[in-house]
Amino acid sequence: MHTTLKSSSNEAYTSQTCCVCGRKRKANRIKRGLYRCGMCKKVYNADSNGAINIANKVSPESVKIGSSGVVNTPVRIIVS
Numbered sequence: 624m625h626t627t628l629k630s631s632s633n634e635a636y637t638s639q640t641c642c643v644c645g646r647k648r649k650a651n652r653i654k655r656g657l658y659r660c661g662m663c664k665k666v667y668n669a670d671s672n673g674a675i676n677i678a679n680k681v682s683p684e685s686v687k688i689g690s691s692g693v694v695n696t697p698v699r700i701i702v703s
Contacts, residue, residue, distance in 0.1 A: 637680070638673035641665065 640647040641660040653659050658669040 633680075634673070634677055637676035638669050640672075640676050642667065642672050642675040642679070 636647055638658065639649050639651055641651065641658075641663060643665050644660060644663040646660060646662045648661060651658055651660055652669055654669075656669050657666070658672040659666045
């Protein structure tokens with residue numbers, strides 16, 4: 624048996640906030656699908672950046688991104 628946990632989160636500004644350094648700035652969205660942080664110079668797909676920020680809001684330990692921009696491997700948790 625698998626348990627699914629549901630959580631809701633406000634997605635405001637998640638696509639304008641850097642998922643690495645946390646800097647929020649509207650100008651970081653340089654094109655519709657592209658995000659570039661002016662502070663740490665990382666470049667991401669804008670939707671992926673926003674999704675990582677939402678995941679971090681819901682479960683702060685779920686996604687960690689190092690200075691190289693590498694995302695950690697997902698962990699599956701089974702609750703019995």
